[in-house]
C-alpha cells in the first residue's frame with residue numbers, strides 16, 4: 001500500500017516553508033489543535049503530544065501576566081473565574097508583540113460582552129482603569145512642561161502646542177471605578193462600598209515621582225486636554241475653553257485646574 | 272591553552288566572578304548595597320518602558336557590569352523583524368552600555384501573534400538564511416556583535432539540513448555573532464530530544480563562546496512513560512549540569528558565567544551562593560586544566576558610562 005501512496009506521503013512532498021511551519025505552530029499554541037504535527041520529527045522528539053507543553057505554557061504565563069495587570073478584577077471575580085476569563089480572552093486576543101507588557105489591552109472591551117461576566121457590569125470599567133494604571137507605570141519617559149517654560153512660551157508671542165505625557169490617559173467611566181479600585185488596594189480592611197452609576201472623565205497618569213495619579217476632570221479640562229491630544233495649538237485649546245465657560249468663576253476654576261495639571265507633570269510640549 | 276582568549280581585550284573588570292539574572296524582587300536590594308556578584312543580566316523587554324523601571328536599570332548599570340538578554344525579538348521569525356522592537360533594544364543598549372547583547376536561537380512571533388516563550392526553529396537551509404539575515408540586522412541596529420543562545424527544546428522537526436550545533440557553528444560563520452552557551456539548556460534539550468549532551472559541547476566551535484548560562488530544570492513524567500525536562504529555572508543547578516559545565520570550561524577556557532532563576536525566586540543570597548559555587552568550579556578548572564587564571568583587562572581610569 002505504502003508503495004502506491006508514495007506521491008501522497010507527507011514526508012515525500014515539497015519541504016514545508018518556514019512560514020508554513022510557524023503559521024501552523026502558532027495556530028496550535030493558541031487553539032490546542034495539532035495542525036503542525038505533520039512537520040514534526042518521526043520519532044519520540046516529534047511526538048505531537050508535546051505540543052501541549054507549548055500550549056499549556058503559553059496559557060499559564062499569559063494568565064499569570066494578566067493577573068498582575070488586573071489584580072482588582074481578580075479580587076472581584078476570584079482566581080478561578082479569572083482563569084476562565086483568560087481561557088476565553090487569550091485565543092481571541094493573542095500577545096500582540098514581542099513585548100509582553102503590551103498584552104491585555106482589550107480586556108475591558110472583552111469583559112463588556114463576555115456573557116458569563118455580565119453579573120458584574122462594572123468589571124469592564126475596572127479593567128479599563130487597571131489597564132490605564134499599568135500603561136501609566138510603563139509608558140515612555142518624556143520631559144513635562146514646567147511653569148517656567150510655559151511662561152517663556154506664552155511671552156514669546158509665538159503659538160505652540162502642548163500634548164499629553166505618554167503616561168497620561170483621558171478616560172470615561174460609567175461607574176465609580178476609582179472608588180472601587182482604591183477600596184481594593186488595602187486588603188486588610190473590610191470595606192462596604194456603594195457602587196454608583198456615575199458617568200465621568202478621569203485622567204490617569206504617572207507623575208515625576210513615578211506615582212500613578214487618578215484625577216477627576218471637569219468638562220472644561222476634558223475640552224482642553226482633548227484639543228491638545230488632537231493636535232490643537234495652545235491658543236486654540238484655550239479658546240475652546242473660553243467659549244465654553246459660562247462666567248468668570250468657571251474660568252478661574254479652570255485656570256486652577258490647568259495649573260494642577262502642569263504641576264502633576266501631565267503635559268509636554270510638542271517639539 | 273590559556274583562559275578564553277576572547278576576553279583579553281574586554282575593558283570591564285569583575286567577570287572572573289559569576290553573575291546572576293536581574294529579577295524584580297531583588298532590584299531594591301541590589302541598588303541599596305553592591306552585591307559581590309560579577310555582573311547582572313537584565314531581560315531587555317522588561318526595560319522598554321520609562322518610569323521607575325527605566326530609572327532603576329540606569330542606576331543598576333552605574334553600579335554593576337550589565338548584560339542585556341532579549342526574550343522577545345523572535346530572530347527566527349519567517350516574516351521579518353519587528354523594527355520597533357529592534358529600535359527599543361538599540362535605544363536601551365545605547366543608554367546602559369551593556370557588556371553583551373544576547374538573544375535566543377528561537378522564534379516567538381509570527382504575523383500578529385506572539386508567545387511569551389521560546390519556540391524551536393527547524394534547522395534547515397531556509398532557516399539559516401532567515402536567521403543569519405536577522406542576526407545581521409540586529410548587529411547593525413545595536414552597532415555591536417550579539418550573542419546567540421541555544422534554547423531548551425521539547426520538540427524536533429522533520430526534514431532537517433543541520434544538527435543544532437552545526438546550525439550554530441554555521442551561523443557564527445555567516446554573521447560573526449558570538450555564542451551564549453546555556454549548559455542547562457543543553458542538558459534539557461539532550462534529554463528531551465535524545466542526544467548526547469557531551470557531544471553537543473564537543474561539537475561547538477571554540478572561537479565564539481563568550482558567555483555561559485546555568486540554571487535548574489524540573490523533571491515531568493509524561494503519560495507515555497518518558498520524562499520531559501522542563502526549563503523552569505526554579506531550582507538550584509543539577510549535579511549533571513555542573514559536570515557538563517566543567518567539560519565546557521575545559522573546552523572553551525574560563526568564560527563569564529551567569530546563574531538564571533525565574534520561578535520561585537529565592538532570596539538574593541541564595542543566588543549569590545550559586546554564583547560563588549560556579550566561581551569555585553571555575554578556579555578549580557583553571558588549576559586542573561593548567562589554564563592561566565582569568566585576568567580581565569584593567570578598567571581604564573577615564574572610562575565612564577556614556
Ligand SMILES: [Fe+2]
Pocket residue numbers: 420453456484531
Ligand atoms: Fe539561558
